[in-house]
Amino acid sequence: MPSVLLHPEHWVKNYADYLYNYTIVRVNNHEIAQDLISETFLAGLKSLANFKGEAGERTWLISILKRKIIDYYRKINSAKGKAEVRFSYQSEDDEGDWLEERVSDPFDKTAEDTMENEELRLAILNCLDTLPEKQAEIFKMKTIEEKETEEICNEFNITPSNFWVIIHRARKTMAECLQKNWF
């Protein structure tokens, strides 16, 4: 029996944002990223029996997602009828899977999206997990989605005073958490 148990019913709540951030920097398209995450969850569901419990749930889902991203690039490449281009292979004797490397290689990104930023995103997502659900949602809507205060107040049926109290608590917790884990 695996030492780590899978809980597919909590996958969206626990891992959707993490998987989305992993995907969006690699495919740079919101709809495609969302589709790939959905396919990953469904593939995970079908492969529940293959889960050995050696890795954590999130790591296991990421490994499925990586294959999905590789498949996506293979598909668009073959659709365009393009030949495989091996940028980093100097001679015919060099072998390897460049698509695999593209997915896993942290340096195959723009300057703004370095490895450090990926670690920072992970630290922020971990800290967001420590917030109460409603507080986290409101804080994310304001800080990440940059929604108007009035819009969020209407959606959650709260007053602006309540809204700012929630934001204050969330910011305090987030700052303390990142102080411990990042700054």
Place this chain on the structure above:
Amino acid sequence: MKFYNCEKACHICDKSQYKENTFIEKLLLQFHLVFCMVCRKYTANNNKLSLAFKKSNLKTLSLAQKQVLQERLQMEMRKQN
């Protein structure tokens, strides 16, 4: 014009992170910060937090988008059971 206490100063500091403070509020906050070390520290941490979010370029899925993913997953789970 009324000077801020720490509670009000923190509130304005939070609002300023989203550029929702007025010029007068900004001015009064700066005045409060000259004399209050506790709020200066809070403001510094608050600014660091905003900078971290900006630097990370973090994206999240909206509640509605997550709902779509959840429904699709649950539909498949029902099929499996």
